[in-house]
Amino acid sequence: MEQYQEQLNGLFQALADPTRRAVLGRLSRGPASISELAEPFEMALPSFMKHIRSLEESGWIQTRKDGRIRTCSIETQAFAAADAWLSAQRAIWEARTDRLEQFVVARTKKEKRR
């Protein structure tokens, strides 16, 4: 149990950074090479590699080297540990309801002004 707690703490700590969150967001759509992942960021490669290592050490991702290309992919077990499937569904529907609310409220205001 203690070990599980430690693992969770590591996972959460790794998330407390916007670059690492963006990398996970990209990887949730499928594996990618380091250079693909680094492209959107204005950051020297060594700094970017620190983020990759942090994600790998905390258990969010795994990396594999094929010749000169290192490919990263998401560690699905980490997602399972950090959150349950139903919570993901809830997040989708909560966000959807947020967008509906914003859409309707914005449109209603616009119509009142006319």
Next chain:
Amino acid sequence: MTPVLNTELDLAISRIIKAPRAAVWAAWADPRSFEQWWIPAPLTCKVMEMDLQPGGAFVTRMSENGQNFTPHLNACFLDIETERRIIFSNALTGGWRPAKQYYPTALTAIITFKDHPQGTDYAAHVMHKDAGDRGTHHEMGFADGWDTVIDQLAQQVESQQ
């Protein structure tokens, strides 16, 4: 009938939206409006069919670049009460035909619209068959959900620090 909430497989969301019930309904029932909020930017949604009557088809597609659209939802409306209730399920497709496959799992959604002193009491009750297959989930472009989960987790972490 009133559905029973199974806390293992269902989720219930409700929200007071400060707008008239007719306006909230219109955001759902008008395909061009629906496309604006159903999935998060930068993904775009296209409503292929939205036949608002029992047995009517409800088909949407989604795209990451606005050009190549892939299947998103292929469902069937089970019940429609204008400005009050929408029920749809992806276990069936248009014309009540049993679906060959459903992603990420079979679901039935009951959307209700009620008057509220501040506007509209909007609720979604979503029932799932089981905890869908995660691999399929990713393939079908449900990454938006994961992004949201990540952001939520992150906020939780940051608020604890």
